[in-house]
Structure formats: structure tokens, C-alpha cells
Amino acid sequence: MPSPQLLPVLSPICGWQLQPSHFTSMAGGSINEVYKVSHQGHPSFIVKLNSATKFPQLFAQEAKGLAALRSYTKTPEVIAQGEMEGLQYLVLEWIAEDQPTPTFWKNFGAALAALHSVEGTAFGSFENNYMGSVPQDNGDAPTWTAFFAQRRLMPLAVKCADNGLLGKSETNQIEKLCNQLPQIFSPAAPTLLHGDLWSGNYLCGAGGVPVLIDPAVHFGHPSVDLGLTALFGGFDAQFYQAYHYHKPLPPNYKDEWDVCNLYPLLIHLLLFGSGYLGAIRQTLQRFAGIQHRIV
Structure with a gap:
């Protein structure tokens, strides 16, 4: 109590x-x-x-x-x-939870696409906050790739390395990947994000209305939210179909999602230990040093 x-x-x-x-x-x-x-x-x-x-x-x-x-x-x-x-x-x-209606996932996908149509003036562009219990720096950056490298991947990689959770090899690979980010991500304006959109951070409210909880809000790339929805099992296929109908996904969207998910994986490594290191290494092996994935 x-x-x-x-x-x-x-x-x-x-x-x-x-x-x-x-x-x-x-x-x-x-x-x-x-x-x-x-x-x-x-x-x-x-x-x-x-x-x-x-x-x-x-x-x-x-x-x-x-x-x-x-x-x-x-x-x-x-x-x-x-x-x-x-x-x-x-x-x-208090949000009374309801059973998802047949249109719940379509409505949810459309709602997220609408949220991702809200644009800011810079990436970050929000007060510093938290993702889970980890502080995150939302200072402005002119490009998504600069923001993701300087405010997300590298600070967290250094913190994990300082705690003995990442070796020099992985840290170097993350730095190398940061240099490749402009070849991975499609152009996007700074987009309003929930920031921590995994399956534990939404509810089905009365009448099947999607309700978002526990945000880590900032302006970023849409693949941050979309990647997280797929990291621990994925949402219903109708969610992605509805999102794509309202806000078409780029051809290499799965690559973008996987790279964005390095950030929550590093957070899980920092908080919960080496059980997440294998997934981080797998992503780094796929993407560190790649050339021109955008088609």
C-alpha cells in the first residue's frame, strides 16, 4: 500500500x-x-x-x-x-479495457499514421524524458541520422560499455553503423512519436478505441514506433495494412525498423543484462558496413 x-x-x-x-x-x-x-x-x-x-x-x-x-x-x-x-x-x-472490436487494429493503424503526420521543426525537439527508467536526451538535431547517432545509439553504447555489457568490437561496430545511417533511412520530416510503442503500452478502451499509455515522446523517424511494435512479437497484420494505406511505408522499411530497434535492445541490455546481446550482435552483423540499402 x-x-x-x-x-x-x-x-x-x-x-x-x-x-x-x-x-x-x-x-x-x-x-x-x-x-x-x-x-x-x-x-x-x-x-x-x-x-x-x-x-x-x-x-x-x-x-x-x-x-x-x-x-x-x-x-x-x-x-x-x-x-x-x-x-x-x-x-x-482509469481506462476500462474492452475486447478489441473487428475494426480495432485498423483504427489503431490509422490513428498512428495520423499521429505520424504531426511534424515538428527539428528532431528531438522535446524536453528530456525517459524510456522506461533510462533518461533520454531529446536535444534538437537537424537530421534524423544525426539525432539517432548522437542522442541515442552512441551515448547508450558508451554507457553499456562502461558497465561491461558491450565489448570494444560491438562499440566500434555501432560507431561504424552510425556512419552508415544516411544510406539506411529514407528521408522523413521530424514526426511526433509515442517513443515506446510495444504491446504493453496500449489499451483497448471502451468501444474498441485504441488508448496510448507510458510514452517517451519526442520528434523522430516513424520507424522508431513501428519497429517497436514488431520487436516483441508484432501487432496484428491489419494494423500495418491500415498504417500503410494512410502513410505508405518505404521499400526498405524492415531494415529501418531493425536498425531503430537497436536502441530499445541496448536499453534492455543496460537494464536486464546480457540476454539481449545476441540480438544486438545479429543486427550489427547485418548492418554495420552496409552500402546503399535504399532502393
Whole structure:
């Protein structure tokens, strides 16, 4: 249960006098405590808690990411966000999950294509935030390949190497791959991204409406989101068909996805260890040193 000191803080937010019995523990990933707060006759909420010192501004940035997406797609409403006694909290609208309708995946693909039609002025172009528990630098860059190399792949490769998780050979291959990025990626404007779009970060809301949660928002290449959807099993084929109908994929899109997925694989290597090294090596063997894949 959350700290008793938080109950007087959360009670006016939720609109009733909270008791420990109103909290039901939910799955919250590797860093958060997550609770459903419910009481008969009142709306339900989600309360997320974690350390304000270990992950500073994590929930403040999550709230900003949800707000950035909300103009274009469904996200939970942010009820409140703040800090108290070393804890940070985020209170969100409770989303009642529904069974996907026959059109759910088509709607989801179309919604993501619409989100990816929102363009920014530079790559990055968002406050620094987190992907999972790993801070990410969203400083502006003029090109996607410069942003991906300088703000994503190389800093994370160095961090993994410093922790003994990557050898010199893999680090050199990543640097070599960074030099090849202009030959891999099709031209794209800075696109508004969810940033962490794996299968655990969407819900099917009432009436089969796709709902996005837990974003790592920035302006980047569409293949960042699309690659992540395919990294751990993939979404339904109708999702990709609908996306392609609204926003056609380039001929070498699978190559783009695989290269983009080096970033989440490096994050998993940093957080969870060497079980992800094989997949990283496989991608590097395929792409480091390639010439002119775009057709």
C-alpha cells in the first residue's frame, strides 16, 4: 500500500476520503508502484508512485508526453502530478479495457499514421524524458541520422560499455553503423512519436478505441514506433495494412525498423543484462558496413 502520508494528499484529488482498502496493486513494470483506486459510487483512478530522487521528473515528463499526444489520439487524462516526502506521484484517469472490436487494429493503424503526420521543426525537439527508467536526451538535431547517432545509439553504447555489457568490437561496430545511417533511412520530416510503442503500452478502451499509455515522446523517424511494435512479437497484420494505406511505408522499411530497434535492445541490455546481446550482435552483423540499402 502507498505511504499513509500520501492519503491526505490524494484524497481531495480523488474526491473522497481514501482508505488503504481503496487501493488495489497493479502491474507497474520494473520501477513503479501502481494502484487502482476505487470506491463504490465514485470514479476510479490509477495512481503511480516511485522515487523522486532516483528518477527525477519522470512523472512530470510522462504527463507532458501524454498531453502532447492527447490532441491527436486517445490517452488517459492526467488528474494530478506532484512530489511528497521523496516520492513522486501521477494520478490518471482509469481506462476500462474492452475486447478489441473487428475494426480495432485498423483504427489503431490509422490513428498512428495520423499521429505520424504531426511534424515538428527539428528532431528531438522535446524536453528530456525517459524510456522506461533510462533518461533520454531529446536535444534538437537537424537530421534524423544525426539525432539517432548522437542522442541515442552512441551515448547508450558508451554507457553499456562502461558497465561491461558491450565489448570494444560491438562499440566500434555501432560507431561504424552510425556512419552508415544516411544510406539506411529514407528521408522523413521530424514526426511526433509515442517513443515506446510495444504491446504493453496500449489499451483497448471502451468501444474498441485504441488508448496510448507510458510514452517517451519526442520528434523522430516513424520507424522508431513501428519497429517497436514488431520487436516483441508484432501487432496484428491489419494494423500495418491500415498504417500503410494512410502513410505508405518505404521499400526498405524492415531494415529501418531493425536498425531503430537497436536502441530499445541496448536499453534492455543496460537494464536486464546480457540476454539481449545476441540480438544486438545479429543486427550489427547485418548492418554495420552496409552500402546503399535504399532502393
